[in-house]
Amino acid sequence: MEVHKSIKAPGITIQVDPLPARPANFSGGVGRFNISATLDKNDVKAGDPINIRVVVGGIGNLKLLKQPVLNLPKDFDQYDAKITDKTKLTQNGVEGNMVYDFLAVPRNQGKYTIPSVEFTYYDTKTNAYRTIKTQPFTLTVEQGDGSDGSSSANYSNADKDIHALKLGKSKLCDIDDMFYGSFGYWTSLMVPLIAFIGLLIAFRRRAIENADIVKMRSNKANKIATKRLKKARTLMLARKQGEFYDEVLRALWGYVSYKLNMPVEQLSRENIQDKLLAHSVDADTIEKFTQALDECEFERYAPGDPAGNMNKTFDSAMTAIMEIENAIKAARKQGKKTSARQGDYTFGVVLLLIFMGFSLSASAVTKQNADTEYTKGNYQQAIKDYEDLLKNGVSPEVYYNLGNAYYRTDNITKAVLAYERAHLLSPGDEDINFNLQFARSKTIDKITPVSEMFFVTWYKALVNFTSVDNWAKTGILSIILALVLVLVYLFAPQLLLRKVGFFGGILFFVVFLLSSLFAYQQKQILVNRTGAIIVAPTVNVKKTPSRQSADQFVIHEGTRVDITDRSMDGWRGIHLADGRDGWIETKQLEEI
Structure with a gap:
């Protein structure tokens, strides 16, 4: 039997006090805010577009703010700002960031100063108006080629969405459990060496007998x-x-x-x-x-x-x-019997090493259920399933799919973190690299890395071409080929074959050395991980590890930093790719 009842919540009386006399440049903001700005380029050609991103973050009436005013030099053409709302409702109120992207085009060459952007709001903590501002920027404009760059100012990618899931089975393992440096790795190096010595002795004996x-x-x-x-x-x-x-x-x-x-x-x-x-x-x-x-x-x-x-x-x-x-x-x-006994002993040692080094991993954990939930659009369930899988070990494919699921739920920060972890395990994967860059393009801060010599960039790209274990396997294959070519050089009857053996042996030995070096460097990156992602909506980076310390600059969620100091409890010293340093609280970041 149904019983209908009418219920009524008690009323609440709210007293709204008027604001004090408002200054002329008042933004309409009431709460606690911060402001930051970034310039995507410091050197451009006349006619090429630049992007100035102004971010107002904090807690308060963010959705009601007036757009900050950007005062550009008179030689600049300015377009309407693109406004991105990255706020959310929390127990503290409306919290997050409002992002303003200003597109401008310098028309003449020269050196220009883009002045600070001021923001005046009413601070509810001090009950007073407060004016904060960004740092100014210096822009060098070189002579252009006469083309109109503003028409091509389109920052969309050729691919307009993240790449698809990685389907199929995936092997889970401990992040420090790698083939390089393991017993199997050293056995795989020793077996070819022992076989080479045995073949060298046998071929040399035959050559001596023939001669x-x-x-x-x-x-x-x-x-x-x-x-x-x-x-x-x-x-x-x-x-x-x-x-x-x-x-x-x-x-x-x-x-x-x-x-x-x-x-x-x-x-x-x-x-x-x-x-x-x-x-x-x-x-x-x-x-x-x-x-x-x-x-x-x-x-x-x-x-x-x-x-x-x-x-x-x-x-x-x-x-x-x-x-x-x-x-x-x-x-x-x-x-001959004595030699044969010695040969049998050597052969037995080789077989023993082979069988001792031989192992099969049958612990492959399927992620089919999580992939199915993702394809059905049940992204939250897929996230839960992927994270449950990752409790048993790590996998670049699972982290990649987890990043996709977070991206579909518009959690860009978590997506970047997952993609970064996948990239750490498989730095040469094209899908992982694309989705990581795509997700980074959705974050607030646009960090311009400090410029470096081109050959340093090439070298880093070569080291990250593939994973540590793939470099280790490449090294083993190279040393095997090098040893075979040495035998060809020593015992081949034709001069051409001996030349091939000599130069080929040197080439593959160099490949072995480089592969081993790259594997070692990647292992050090994995073992000594320093990367982290900012997870707090807005972070005031401090000069010293103290809440009373002066603010250095502001960064936002999704930004990657490198940890430089762990000595202070509750604080981390950080370094940004553009060269800036400071201190933030440990709870404001999550390590990769």
């Missing part, structure tokens, strides 16, 4: 001895006794000459015995060889059956050569 004339003669000895013994057998069957014994002697002496790399003039029984002992041939085998020599010379003149004597000599020569060959091969195999 070793002694070894080539040794390998050829058996073939020559076999060829001559075949000829001796043919002579034996033809019963050519004299030629047979000569050929057997040539086979024996030639065999040891090639096998032991002994010139003909050094061939003697004593030298042969010493050489064979040095090649680990046992004494019995050496004795059989010398007996074969003696038997060959003796049987030539021995009485009896010539065929039987030749057959006996042939068998003795064959046996002696075969046993020497087997003894030398056995000694070589023993040496």
Whole structure:
């Protein structure tokens, strides 16, 4: 059963006191205010537009203020101001900023002073009228090219909106948990180095073997001895006794000459015995060889059956050569087994390092639900989902999408903060950089950075071309290619390939050094973070860390500053890109 009741709130009596006699330049403002101004250019050409931004901020009747008066030199054409309302209703009343953008065009060259902009209001704290003013500006106007710059004074971007979401999965990790400097990184550097050393040893051994004339003669000895013994057998069957014994002697002496790399003039029984002992041939085998020599010379003149004597000599020569060959091969195999064991150990170490350094990350957290809420237009829910994801780790893609969601809710300050954090993690991402600049263009303060040498700007752009881990991976790939090209230079047979290996190796080694340097510098930026975003609507920057200190200048929400001093509790020393310094309360900023 429904019951209808009429209710009535009690009335409130408000006493409105009249303001004291108003000065002629009274703005109509009642409350507590501050004023600031910025000039987008200090040097222009005649005919080019300039933008003077005047910001009145504070607490009071901001929406009812009269537009500040900008008194420009007579050589300037001035256009109507663009007014942007950045106020909001809080428990203190109407709070925020009113932004006035004045567009002007200087017509003649020269040096001009743009005077201060005055603002008179009634201060409710002191119950008195107060006049505040901005700092004056000095503008240098150079001779123009005759074109009318005012017609092109359009500050809209070619892209008129932020770039779209980054869809798909995203890996979350701790901000200090990076591949560069990790165990996996050092393992990835050591494995190619160890493999390079192993390949260098193997290729060098092969090259030495190919260039070793002694070894080539040794390998050829058996073939020559076999060829001559075949000829001796043919002579034996033809019963050519004299030629047979000569050929057997040539086979024996030639065999040891090639096998032991002994010139003909050094061939003697004593030298042969010493050489064979040095090649680990046992004494019995050496004795059989010398007996074969003696038997060959003796049987030539021995009485009896010539065929039987030749057959006996042939068998003795064959046996002696075969046993020497087997003894030398056995000694070589023993040496190779030792080397192989060392090689197997090295290979095992490499495999161990590979498996120790190999890891897979299966902790990929999906952001599909948050992306879905964003595409449906439920931006507040998307913000909550993205922030919940970021409690488990950081991700440039999630911060980027969070910035988009904040931008859609017109929270430019939070959007800039999210984009700055995404930029810190992925400085080379084009979408992040565009949206960051786009959001900055919506903030109140237009800070003109201090000019720097062009090569410094280029170097910073190169360092920020990609992330710290991508630079680390580029360095690893470069050192691998450099080591491969070094091997090409050392062992390639063609001169052209050796030149490619030499210069390519140097090039990729330089790339490795630069990549490592850039990765190190980016890691230092991540570890020693100094950036912060102003989150209070209006901030009076103090000269010293005290509320009673004199005001230096005024900055507004969304402006980026760098923290220079954390030593005072509740205060932070800050530095702006245009060179200004001061102190603000910790609660007025949020670190990136």
